[in-house]
């Protein structure tokens with residue numbers, strides 16, 4: 456099973472990704488989490504990524520693509536994976552296509568969580584108090600939303616054209632969203 460979960464910053468991708476990944480017994484691979492882990496450890500990748508993340512900008516494609524390529528080459532991702540936060544640009548879509556094709560597999564579905572942008576800003580500001588993420592200030596959140604609209608939202612049409620899109624209402628309680636995600640995914644044949 457090879458899945459992608461998409462949605463604007465704060466849509467709850469990470470939360471839902473965990474449930475989906477558990478269900479299908481595949482790793483949830485979050486590019487944001489991998490970058491943050493590298494920032495914490497102070498690796499060269501972390502130092503490079505931090506400059507962009509703190510401003511709400513996208514980390515350059517070459518850096519992100521290589522990191523994802525290495526991650527999905529790990530043995531635990533052999534049966535499949537759920538990508539959270541990747542691809543985010545059209546060029547990343549192409550890269551991912553190449554990576555998956557190389558292994559002789561295919562993408563099964565792209566889950567998109569739809570949410571209300573204003574609601575999201577308050578959700579993220581709340582999360583800032585709990586988790587203290589450096590990029591959860593109002594200015595940076597707006598920048599992330601802007602980039603999402605410009606660069607990532609167009610990917611929805613690409614995957615819709617391929618017949619892979621599964622749109623799910625991401626508003627409301629976590630449990631309700633999870634139920635909707637599963638209801639929507641059950642109609643997809645497993646591989």
Ligand code: ADP
Nearest residue numbers: 464465486487507508512513514519540541543
């Ligand atoms: P969000 O809640 O904003 O979607 P993430 O945890 O997914 O946050 O990502 C945090 C930051 O990590 C992004 O704002 C960006 O700087 C960087 N990042 C994550 N994934 C990618 C990607 N696929 N391409 C470029 N940058 C990325």
